[in-house]
Amino acid sequence: MPTELQKITRKAEKRGIPSITHHVFFCGSSSCCKNKDEAKAAAKKLGKAAKQSRDEEGGFEFTPVECLNLCTQGPLAVVYPEGVWYAHVDEEAAEKIIEQHLKGGQVVEELVFARSGANPTTGKD
């Protein structure tokens, strides 16, 4: 009989977690976003791209959150493992982050307002 840990390990494997290379946390809450529709469109684009990417090597995970504790100039997103923080993530910006950063490995510099993590200068491994 599988243990609880084995059960969730299988669930993570089914979801493609072992092969993801990035994780995007996204806040589109009304406290930081003036345009709720814009936030919804960006979240939808990122979520759809994440779902599609799970069938590929180098996919990414997308997690909408209630707040990233900054509460201004949203929608906000932070991409790990690079620790790159993006502001004003509308639908167009989300597309750039998907294509340029998550698929292409190049940070979208014009949207970056902060960096954290192990390699904050380049955002590369």
Ligand code: FES
């Ligand atoms: S509500 Fe978006 S960062 Fe706090």
